[in-house]
Amino acid sequence: MRPRRDTFAAEYIFETVQFYERSLRSATEEPFAHDMPELQWAESVLSHYFDEVSPGRQSIEKARQLFEAVTKDRTGSKDKVPSSKQTISTVTYAEIKSLAEQRRSIRWFEQRSVDRELIDKALYVASQAPSACNRLPYKFLIYDDPELVKQVAKVPFGTAGFAENIPAIAVVVGSLSSFFSPRDRHSIYVDSSLAAMSFILALETMGLSSTIINWPDFEPLEFEMQKLLGLSFSDRPVMLIAFGYHDPSARAPYSQKKDLSTFSSYNFIQGRSKTG
Numbered sequence: 001m002r003p004r005r006d007t008f009a010a011e012y013i014f015e016t017v018q019f020y021e022r023s024l025r026s027a028t029e030e031p032f033a034h035d036m037p038e039l040q041w042a043e044s045v046l047s048h049y050f051d052e053v054s055p056g057r058q059s060i061e062k063a064r065q066l067f068e069a070v071t072k073d074r075t076g077s078k079d080k081v082p083s084s085k086q087t088i089s090t091v092t093y094a095e096i097k098s099l100a101e102q103r104r105s106i107r108w109f110e111q112r113s114v115d116r117e118l119i120d121k122a123l124y125v126a127s128q129a130p131s132a133c134n135r136l137p138y139k140f141l142i143y144d145d146p147e148l149v150k151q152v153a154k155v156p157f158g159t160a161g162f163a164e165n166i167p168a169i170a171v172v173v174g175s176l177s178s179f180f181s182p183r184d185r186h187s188i189y190v191d192s193s194l195a196a197m198s199f200i201l202a203l204e205t206m207g208l209s210s211t212i213i214n215w216p217d218f219e220p221l222e223f224e225m226q227k228l229l230g231l232s233f234s235d236r237p238v239m240l241i242a243f244g245y246h247d248p249s250a251r252a253p254y255s256q257k258k259d260l261s262t263f264s265s266y267n268f269i270q271g272r273s274k275t276g
Helices: 013-029 036-052 058-071 093-102 116-127 145-151 187-205 219-229
Strands: 136-143 169-177 209-214 234-243
Touching: 013 036, 013 058, 036 058, 093 187, 093 219, 116 136, 116 145, 116 187, 116 209, 136 145, 136 187, 145 169, 145 219, 145 234, 169 187, 169 219
Parallel strands: none
Antiparallel strands: 136 169, 169 234, 209 234
């Protein structure tokens, strides 16, 4: 924030360090319980915080003592904090425009498997998408076993006729447990959709095509998918993504997109006008 205050976060910094301590302990006691790079990021940010904030407030000093006790045997870094460094993209507008125009919703695929290394590369790009408070409140459940793919693909509406030929499918699942308040329930749909688009575009760069399979707001299907995949009650399927290598013998649909003027405007407020 600008301008940065000398003292901030005093009301919740001790609780934050407590959460960090618990997470670090559970990561040590239960392998894979927490993501270690994320915990390293948390340590870096907290360390930077205590370097920057003015001392004196009792709550801050109490939190500082706990943090120092927790990290005394750790060799953390401070490189995962806000930086003034600017990165200029080498990707041109013409290139991203071409990629967006290249993408088509493909439903017919060659019957060959997709290398998991390529899938992981696309997932990495998806993980870089914006996410509220960096929570990433979603999972990409990938299925590439032919029988499982068929089972999963047949659950939603709209896959009749092509579910049998899908080589791989991702079920994008949002986790409501990532949030404390019901008012944030929409975040799982916003964040997972941003990640899904990044995933799809990354697949395109590696010669892989895809199509979004819409997920209906329909309780019987929610229960069916929860049972099939073993999802928790707080998990919500957001969409499915079928992907693979486009069958060159099948036609790819062309969708004429609307003109910009039909879905965008500048400085428009209903019932008012502004000139100039």
